[in-house]
Each structure stands twice: as C-alpha cells, then as structure tokens.
Amino acid sequence: MDIFRQPNRPFTVRPLSGYYSPGSSFKPLDALLGLQEGVIDPNTTFNCPGYYWAGNHQVKCEHVDGNISLRKGLARSCNTYACYVFQKLMTQKKFKNKIEAYDSWEAKVRKFGLGSKLDLDMPFERKGRLFTSEEYTKRFGKYWGYTTIISLAIGQGEMSATPLQMANIMAIIANRGYYMKPHLIKGIGEKKNVRKEYLTKNYVDVDTRHFEPVIDGMQDAVNAAYGTARASAIPDILFCGKTGTVQNPHGKNHSVFIGFAPRDNPKIAIAVIVENAGFGSSYAAPIASYMTEKYLTGKLSGNRGERAEWMKKQVILPDMPKPKVKLPPYQADSVKPVPVQQPVNQSTSIN
Numbered sequence: 001m002d003i004f005r006q007p008n009r010p011f012t013v014r015p016l017s018g019y020y021s022p023g024s025s026f027k028p029l030d031a032l033l034g035l036q037e038g039v040i041d042p043n044t045t046f047n048c049p050g051y052y053w054a055g056n057h058q059v060k061c062e063h064v065d066g067n068i069s070l071r072k073g074l075a076r077s078c079n080t081y082a083c084y085v086f087q088k089l090m091t092q093k094k095f096k097n098k099i100e101a102y103d104s105w106e107a108k109v110r111k112f113g114l115g116s117k118l119d120l121d122m123p124f125e126r127k128g129r130l131f132t133s134e135e136y137t138k139r140f141g142k143y144w145g146y147t148t149i150i151s152l153a154i155g156q157g158e159m160s161a162t163p164l165q166m167a168n169i170m171a172i173i174a175n176r177g178y179y180m181k182p183h184l185i186k187g188i189g190e191k192k193n194v195r196k197e198y199l200t201k202n203y204v205d206v207d208t209r210h211f212e213p214v215i216d217g218m219q220d221a222v223n224a225a226y227g228t229a230r231a232s233a234i235p236d237i238l239f240c241g242k243t244g245t246v247q248n249p250h251g252k253n254h255s256v257f258i259g260f261a262p263r264d265n266p267k268i269a270i271a272v273i274v275e276n277a278g279f280g281s282s283y284a285a286p287i288a289s290y291m292t293e294k295y296l297t298g299k300l301s302g303n304r305g306e307r308a309e310w311m312k313k314q315v316i317l318p319d320m321p322k323p324k325v326k327l328p329p330y331q332a333d334s335v336k337p338v339p340v341q342q343p344v345n346q347s348t349s350i351n
Contacts, residue, residue: 008317016125019160020273022114023244024077024280025258026155028214029169030085031070033108035210039088042213045069048080055147059083059154074217075227077243079154086153090146098145099133106130111204113168113179114161119197120182128165131158156247166258167271170241173218174260174269176211178203218242219263222285229257229281232289235301238263239292243280252276257284261292268295277316286311 012018034040048065051058061079065072073081095101110116115130135158136144151157164182172179178201187194218240221227228243241259248254255277260269270288277283290308293300300308 013124014273015163016120016122018162018273019126019128020163020166020254020256021157021159021246022155022161022166023246023254023256024079024082024154025166025169025242025244025256025271026159027074027077027082028173028218028242029109029112030082030089030153031074031214031217032173032206032210033105034085034089035213036108036206037089037092039092040070040085042070042216046073046081046084048078050080052080052083052150054083054150057147059150070213071217071220072226074214074242075220075224077221077228083150083153086150087146099137101146102133102136102149106132108205112172113165114159118164118168118182120164121184121198125164126162128162129158129160155244163271163273166256166273167269170258170260170269170271172204173211173215174240174266176208177206215240215263218259222259222289229285229289231281232257232285234261234289234293237261237293237296239289241285241288243285245279246273248276253278255282255284256280257288259288259292261296268292274316283311283314283316 031040035042045067047067048061048063050064051060059079063076063078065076065078065080068076068078068081070081072078089105090098090101092101095104106115109130115128117125117127119125131139131149136149140148149157152159168179168182171182180201181198183194183198185194186192219238221243222229222239222241223233224230229241232241233239239259239261240263241257244256244258246254246256253276255274256272257280258271260266270292272284272288272291274283274287286307290300290304290311293304299305
C-alpha cells in the first residue's frame with residue numbers, strides 16, 4: 001500500500017485529473033479575446049524592455065523584444081505583450097468597474113472549457129480552477145485590480161487546467177472557433193452509434209477571422225528562426241504550437257507544449273506536460289513533435305527516431321525525500337553504563 005503514499009502519485013490519472021498552470025500556453029486564448037473585444041488588432045504594437053510594470057512590481061520577460069506585435073509576440077512568448085493585452089481587456093470603458101470587467105473576461109475564458117468539466121466518457125475528470133471575482137474579493141478585500149491578478153495574463157496565478165483541457169483549447173483553435181466534446185468511444189454496436197452530445201459543435205463566440213493571426217504566431221513559434229520551439233519543427237508538416245514553462249512550487253518548473261497539425265485541415269491536437277523538466281522547448285515540445293509526426297506519417301524522419309529514443313531514457317523525476325526511520329524507544333538496560341573491556345595482556349602471545 002506504500003505506493004499510494006508516494007509523493008509522485010503514480011495512480012493519479014494526470015490527463016484528466018492533474019492540475020497544472022497553463023503558463024504561456026494560455027497566451028493564444030487571451031490574444032483571441034483581445035481581438036474579439038477590439039482592444040488589439042494584428043498590428044497592435046507594445047514595447048517590451050524585458051519586463052512589464054504591474055503597479056509596484058515587475059512581471060519579467062525572458063527577452064528584451066523592443067517594439068513587438070501580435071504574431072511575433074506569440075512566437076517569442078513575450079510576457080510583456082500578454083500583460084498589455086490583459087490590461088486592455090480589464091480597463092475597457094464599457095465596464096463600470098473592475099468586477100464587471102473581470103466577470104466578463106472570466107465568462108469568456110470558461111467558454112473554452114477552463115474551470116469546468118468537459119464531461120467526457122471516462123471517470124476521474126476534474127474541472128480545473130478559475131477564480132470568480134467573489135473569490136478574489138474574499139482573498140484581497142475590495143482593493144484589488146488587474147495589477148493584482150496580472151499573473152493570469154501569462155497563465156499563472158489562480159488558474160489551473162488539466163492536460164485534457166489544454167488539448168481541447170488547441171482543438172478549438174485548430175477548428176477556428178468550436179470544439180466537440182472529447183470522448184474515448186468512437187462508436188457502439190454494429191452501427192457505431194455515437195451519442196449526440198459528442199457530435200455537437202460547442203462554439204466559443206470568437207469570430208473565425210480572429211483565429212488566423214493567432215495561428216500565424218503559433219506557426220512561427222515552431223517554424224520561424226526566432227520561435228521558442230524552432231528545434232521541434234516537423235519536416236514537410238506545418239506544426240503550430242505554443243511553449244510554456246510553468247512554475248512548480250515543489251521543485252523545478254514543468255515543461256509544457258500545446259499544438260496542432262497540420263495548419264490547414266488539422267488532424268491532431270495535442271498537449272504535453274513533462275513535470276520538473278524546465279523550459280517548454282526542452283522536453284514537452286520535442287515529445288509533442290515526435291508524437292505528432294508519428295501519428296500523421298507512421299514514422300519519424302531523419303535522425304528524429306534516435307533523438308526520441310534518447311529522450312525516453314532520460315530521468316528527470318526529482319529525488320524523493322527519504323522516509324524518516326522511527327527508532328524504537330529506549331529500553332531501561334540501554335542507558336546503563338557499558339563495562340570497559342580490559343586490554344589484552346602484553347605478554348600474551350597471539351598466533
């Protein structure tokens with residue numbers, strides 16, 4: 001029974017029950033909301049000096065990107081760009097106050113499947129986490145604003161999702177605005193019947209035209225020289241995706257990648273999370289790349305098979321703390337003085 005108490009929780013069904021911050025993989029979703037609300041367009045430019053000031057604290061960026069627009073902002077995974085988009089969404093003049101602005105944003109995010117179960121045909125699914133404005137008021141009092149919750153702009157803070165939910169967001173983007181409820185059973189009986197709920201298109205209320213600029217950025221993330229996942233491009237297949245590096249309070253950051261392929265007439269949407277593996281480009285993106293190519297073509301091209309085999313052999317799980325050994329209680333005789341052994345007589349001969 002000790003295996004149930006292992007810190008790595010081997011019996012947790014992670015795709016359905018594991019909770020992870022989406023990290024930078026959330027940025028395409030927020031960009032879509034910015035385009036839909038009209039607070040940005042594909043040419044909107046912000047200046048990235050390597051950080052974003054949120055009130056009296058900084059949100060650091062991995063790069064100094066200077067003036068950067070949507071497409072490159074997604075390809076480079078610019079935190080500063082994402083924070084400006086979130087700021088503009090939260091400060092629209094049509095809202096009376098911060099509560100109304102946040103409630104509107106939260107409702108739009110939930111349409112993408114975050115914060116609720118997708119109700120697939122398997123047990124153990126969890127709903128993830130997305131705070132309501134009431135929960136923020138309870139935590140911070142009435143004096144909170146978008147700078148208080150700016151971590152949401154980069155998929156951190158009071159937001160967590162299952163890998164299934166992240167893959168479903170990729171399906172929404174690949175479909176240009178809708179998803180069908182994920183299901184394991186393709187059909188039942190000789191007629192291969194499928195329940196209607198699994199054939200229904202669930203729309204997220206973002207116009208189709210807004211998806212192409214976001215997909216441009218995701219295409220460049222993998223295929224452009226400056227993309228964060230350039231090393232994971234697939235020969236002859238236009239792979240679109242987004243890396244993420246997710247903070248882990250228990251150790252090294254998690255490596256995250258979400259994507260779909262091919263760009264036109266997509267066949268696969270995927271989410272990969274590798275715990276304690278660091279940057280999204282280090283493990284999650286290559287694994288997603290190998291799985292996608294294998295799914296689409298049945299093989300891995302060039303030396304990618306060797307690289308995949310090398311990656312399988314890597315051990316990145318953290319060292320688990322050694323269990324504390326419980327010593328038996330002292331017995332009465334154990335605290336008595338130990339008799340001193342007499343030295344051997346020097347004249348004694350030892351053969």
